[in-house]
Amino acid sequence: MHADRSAADHERANRRIDMTGGLLDERSEHLLRDLAPQVLGAVVRKFRDFAAAEDAVQEALIAATTQWSRDGLPDNPRAWLIHVASRRMADHIRGEVARRRREHTAAEEAERLALPVDAGAETGDDDTLVLLFMCCHPALSRASAIALTLRAVGGLTTAAIANAFLVPEATMAQRISRAKQSIKDSGIPFQLPTTEDRAQRLRAVLHVLYLIFNEGYASSTGPQLRRADLSDEAIRLTRIVYERQPENTEVAGLLALMVLTDARRAARTGPNGELIPLAQQNRRLWDRQQITEGTALLSTVLPKGSVGPYQLQAAIAAVHDEAASAEDTDWPQILALYEFLKRMSDNPMILLNHAVAAAMVHGPGKGLELLSALDSDARLSERHRLEAVRAHLLEMAGDREAAITHYRIAASRATSVPERNYLVLQAARLSEILSADEANS
Amino acid sequence: MGAKEMKYILLMTGTRAGVDGYRAWSKNDVNAHFAFLNRFNKELSESGEFVANEGLAAPEQARIVKAGKDGVPVTDGVFPEAKEFLLGYWIVDVESPGRAYEIAGRLSAGPGPGGVPTCMPIEVRQIMSGRTDELT
Numbered sequence: 001m002h003a004d005r006s007a008a009d010h011e012r013a014n015r016r017i018d019m020t021g022g023l024l025d026e027r028s029e030h031l032l033r034d035l036a037p038q039v040l041g042a043v044v045r046k047f048r049d050f051a052a053a054e055d056a057v058q059e060a061l062i063a064a065t066t067q068w069s070r071d072g073l074p075d076n077p078r079a080w081l082i083h084v085a086s087r088r089m090a091d092h093i094r095g096e097v098a099r100r101r102r103e104h105t106a107a108e109e110a111e112r113l114a115l116p117v118d119a120g121a122e123t124g125d126d127d128t129l130v131l132l133f134m135c136c137h138p139a140l141s142r143a144s145a146i147a148l149t150l151r152a153v154g155g156l157t158t159a160a161i162a163n164a165f166l167v168p169e170a171t172m173a174q175r176i177s178r179a180k181q182s183i184k185d186s187g188i189p190f191q192l193p194t195t196e197d198r199a200q201r202l203r204a205v206l207h208v209l210y211l212i213f214n215e216g217y218a219s220s221t222g223p224q225l226r227r228a229d230l231s232d233e234a235i236r237l238t239r240i241v242y243e244r245q246p247e248n249t250e251v252a253g254l255l256a257l258m259v260l261t262d263a264r265r266a267a268r269t270g271p272n273g274e275l276i277p278l279a280q281q282n283r284r285l286w287d288r289q290q291i292t293e294g295t296a297l298l299s300t301v302l303p304k305g306s307v308g309p310y311q312l313q314a315a316i317a318a319v320h321d322e323a324a325s326a327e328d329t330d331w332p333q334i335l336a337l338y339e340f341l342k343r344m345s346d347n348p349m350i351l352l353n354h355a356v357a358a359a360m361v362h363g364p365g366k367g368l369e370l371l372s373a374l375d376s377d378a379r380l381s382e383r384h385r386l387e388a389v390r391a392h393l394l395e396m397a398g399d400r401e402a403a404i405t406h407y408r409i410a411a412s413r414a415t416s417v418p419e420r421n422y423l424v425l426q427a428a429r430l431s432e433i434l435s436a437d438e439a440n441s
Numbered sequence: 442m443g444a445k446e447m448k449y450i451l452l453m454t455g456t457r458a459g460v461d462g463y464r465a466w467s468k469n470d471v472n473a474h475f476a477f478l479n480r481f482n483k484e485l486s487e488s489g490e491f492v493a494n495e496g497l498a499a500p501e502q503a504r505i506v507k508a509g510k511d512g513v514p515v516t517d518g519v520f521p522e523a524k525e526f527l528l529g530y531w532i533v534d535v536e537s538p539g540r541a542y543e544i545a546g547r548l549s550a551g552p553g554p555g556g557v558p559t560c561m562p563i564e565v566r567q568i569m570s571g572r573t574d575e576l577t
Contacts, residue, residue, distance in 0.1 A: 141536070142536070143489060143536065144489070147489075165534075166448075166492075167491075167492050167534050168491065168492065168493075170486060170491075171486060171489055171490070171491050171492065171534070172489070174486055174487055174488070174489040175489035178487075178488075178489055218572040218573055219570070219571055219572050219573075268573065269573060273571070273573075275573045414569075415447070415567055415569055415570060416569060416570045416571065416572040416573065417569045417570070417571055418571065418572070418573045419572070419573065420569070
């Protein structure tokens with residue numbers, strides 16, 4: 001038990017995003033990244049130009065990395081960062097003014113520069129939320145929103161984000177500047193959305209955070225280990241939203257979903273990055289602390305009655321996490337939750353998982369029947385999933401030959417190496433059983 | 442749930458005759474083609490989709506290396522009967538397969554002699570990811 005825990009801890013320690021090239025200790029780096037959106041908020045309030053302010057803060061963060069590691073933390077790190085970023089902004093504006101050579105603008109800017117630096121902490125919290133709403137605005141492409149959120153709110157460098165998404169730094173820089181251009185073009189104001197917009201805009205924020213989490217979670221193995229910290233970052237940012245909107249049940253639901261899913265991270269792949277399905281995972285590797293946190297979150301929000309898709313998915317994750325073994329899983333409960341979820345969203349992946357739950361409760365025949373309805377669903381972009389589930393249910397039904405065929409079809413359509421290898425191995429495993437049976441008969 | 446970025450490799454292949462023909466292009470045609478490729482790469486970078494691009498040295502320099510039955514590798518020139526050669530590739534990170542085909546289409550429409558599109562065949566292949574999404 002103890003050895004398992006320390007393995008999980010070790011894995012966790014190894015997957016921090018190395019944004020400072022190891023220059024800063026963990027505490028200073030956390031401080032820097034917590035301060036990043038607050039500093040940006042203050043600089044945007046002062047200078048109004050979001051795009052330039054965001055660049056200036058990024059430069060200040062990079063300067064802090066070098067100077068703080070050399071001279072130690074300043075007395076007031078927040079004021080230090082605002083001061084450095086403001087100086088960069090002033091340089092930027094002077095450059096702009098010189099370029100335009102327009103007298104009245106120079107006077108106007110000089111006046112603005114004379115304003116005292118707003119170093120008050122009272123607006124810091126709200127600014128982080130305002131920034132999140134801005135960076136996750138539905139007008140931005142998903143890729144742009146993700147990149148900008150990680151930089152402007154997460155305080156990550158462009159290089160670290162590019163590294164996490166395995167694209168060149170220049171490409172990531174372009175995504176960020178496109179995002180900023182979209183914000184400029186659509187005239188999104190730097191303030192909290194109006195009450196009538198609030199719910200829809202919050203959904204967009206949660207969706208971006210969910211995508212960042214998934215990107216890290218799905219890629220947390222083998223050569224792409226470094227990408228795993230994206231899910232830590234998504235959890236950190238969701239926690240920030242939760243602290244500011246504790247009454248919103250879907251925010252709590254998303255946070256619960258993330259920690260309950262993340263709890264299984266150490267167990268979901270083998271030493272060579274091979275996929276281990278839920279039923280075969282070593283449950284002692286699951287992170288009890290995260291499971292406790294997730295279920296506690298859920299038990300505070302579920303009774304409030306406004307149940308949304310994130311809470312339901314979290315509840316499903318909790319049922320899995322609380323089962324002592326795969327056999328102990330409360331499938332009727334999971335099926336009931338998927339029935340609810342189906343009514344809220346007709347996402348084909350939910351329909352697919354619903355079919356699995358139905359098979360576990362009512363037998364594989366029922367599951368296969370539900371799958372046939374998905375055959376013609378053009379939205380199911382990942383067709384290999386459908387075939388993988390079909391193969392699994394055919395195996396449950398005892399039809400090994402058909403199961404082999406469908407595992408192989410699924411393998412031919414898979415777009416991920418670990419998934420393809422897993423599917424090929426399933427087919428090989430069943431083939432061996434079949435030939436052993438033939439030899440014995 | 443929700444779509445994710447996908448990486449595709451666009452493979453530009455050509456024939457022996459095509460490679461020989463290209464070497465006889467006029468200065469203007471060559472310049473026009475390079476200007477097009479520069480613009481093409483710049484646009485891909487600006488759209489945040491560029492990952493990599495490389496051109497390969499002439500196929501005459503290619504060698505095929507293959508382990509013999511005794512484990513000792515045998516090196517050989519490219520077999521004369523090989524009709525198609527890989528000339529270069531692009532890797533792009535896009536939001537849909539359709540977008541990858543669109544980019545490949547633009548590449549194939551690049552200018553050849555007299556500004557007429559080369560209509561080079563571009564093989565579009567998805568790059569396998571290391572993702573391990575939950576399999577239920």
